[in-house]
Amino acid sequence: MVVESLKGKLVLLSTTAYARLVVQRVFDSGSDASVRKVYSEIVNSDGGLDVLMIDPYGHYVVKALLRRLTELNSTLFKIIALKVLERAAEHEKHEFAVHVLRECGSPVNKMYILYY
16 A cells, blocks of 8 residues: 555655665565565666665665565566666765665575576
8 A cells, every 4th residue: 555655756756765764664664566566666667776886875875675585586686786786886886775785786686586
């Protein structure tokens, strides 16, 4: 229900200090369907993933999304991680994007990308 009311605004909300906590809450306690809706909006929005990765608040949302997708053993994790890692050289220059790269590049997540 919350996700439906935020539809179309998730990327923008994820870049603000307190609203990003609402979006992250979806990953903590939302249904799998809600997580997939948020994922879809972030990944399919024009440049949304890149915006969030370099944002002081948005990178927390991307990291939370990656952690939840890992818990779900979702192929969605592999898709988003590969999108992040394919632009790693560019993102290594950004203070906040580096944290997302580390989340994708942890040993456990690297194994997940390779074998699933």
